[in-house]
Amino acid sequence: MSATTVPPGYTAAPVLPEILPTPKERGRIMGFINRHPTIVVGGVLVALMVLIAILAPYLGTKDPTALAPAKRTRPPSELYWFGTDMLGRDVYSRVLYGARVSLTVGFSVACCAGIIGTTIGLVSGFTRRIDAIVMRAMDGLMSIPQILLAIALMALTRASVQNVIIAISITETPRVCRLVRGVVLSLREQPYVEAAIASGTRVPVIIWKHILPNTLAPLMVQATFICASAMITEATLSFIGAGTPPIIPSWGNIMAEGRALWQVKPYIVFFPAIFLSITVLAVNLLGDGLRDALDPRLAKRL
């Protein structure tokens, strides 16, 4: 670099650190964005919601459960960005903390239903005798409309976030189970699996090494859709009073509380509704993008 003359009274800026990606890397990143715009948009939005949920206490929020009867049902203002609800609680704080419940439920259900469903599906797809019984039981479970099953399960137990996760996981597991079983049934006819069986590989090893890796791609796509569906189910359950206990601010709860007043104070209902819709949309976009990226054959069709 040639020495540039620095005017008197100024100091030369230090050499900029190499934080920007090199042109080649930049090309690769832009290429990814161009090819999979839905993954990027969905991923960024999901990441944003996760950040909001984690950083909720530092984003100018107050105690989301603090009552202030003197300041009931204030419209959105500089002091209360999303207004206050009928008990004087700050809606902005409640909505931000509500992100924690939704995301926790979404991710936990995706993990629980994913792991349990995969295990049952793998075993069931590989052992004919268990298969018949398990699949009939799954058919039975799937014959009960999902929300109703979740409602019935929640009616049995105490309202808590943990029970909501368990109830929704039970309703989602049969879907995963069927998906994995289907993949297993088609894979076990593949020559390489037959070869593994012929060469005396033990069944658990075949499942773990040869079958499981091939189920991962459809499983990941399914998991994102389950995550989105679980967030809607949680909000629905809370909205009708069968979900997260009212003391915990969740989007469904905030809407349920705002319901009585919504014709005069619609903002109490609309702010959590907007957050819920954006989050679910983001997760669905991510799932759509993943499906397109992982299964180009399907991408052309759907």
Place this chain on the structure above:
Amino acid sequence: MFAYIVRRILATVPVVLLVALFVFSLLYLAPGDPAAIIAGDQASPADVDRIRESLGLDRPFLVRFFDWFFHVIGGDLGVSIFTNLPVSHMIAQRIEPTVSLMLLTLTLSLSCAIPMGVIAAWKHGTIIDRAVMMTAVFGFSTPSFVIGYLLAYLFALQLDWLPVQGFTSISVGLIPFLRNLILPATALGLVFMALIARITRATMLDVLSQDYVRTAKAKGVGQRGVLFVHALKNAAVPIVTIVGIGFATLIGGAIVTESVFAIPGLGRLTVDAILRRDYPVIQGVVLMFSFIYVLVNLGVDLLYTVFDPRIRY
């Protein structure tokens, strides 16, 4: 074909039994001992035992299940803990709004979704296709109660075109009936529409690349004839399948939509029962909706024979 129909009907029997078993187990596992509740606080353990025996609650699980199941078949769903009315009676009182809502929703969403999907497949890759698919993703991602509030805010509160909430029986008149139901049906139907539009587009894309479609075009069948007669009929089987499966979301959505629009239907009955922990009512509603769901899917399976006479399983 007759053998197929009989076989399909027989195949639903174990499913119905399984569903009934699940639902019965729910009440069986429900917290609280009915005998102790009926006996009251001052009853001695001997009294409680006597009541339990007289109610038959001391019999083995399976005996109680089949006893209950035959009552259900005979239309006896038990008695509500809260109102002391027969559950079947309570359901019968509330069924009209719910059935009206679901039928209107089905009609509306199918009559929008199928043309949308067909046009998207026909204009594959164009702006129209993208617009339809984006609408579908949005419809898919927005919970029906959110759409419900949005629609009610726009068309009822702001524009004042339609009533905000409530239900009018069709016996009062078709116009008030439709005015009350159009917003809930739209809110509920959007998710369903998204689902059907997507699957219609996907199967139509498949069908449109088949040889017989080319033949039909070659022999001079018009664009509309090719799309709606030759292609759509062959795409019908997957579409009807999804309609059957999607019926579950319709049922779930109806419960919530009724809360939003204050419609006195089965959804409200369910929500009230949850809040009061009225287990027989919850059980009755879950059982009834599950049976309807199973029957709808049986109907779908039987429809296959109409759309695709090749089907002989």
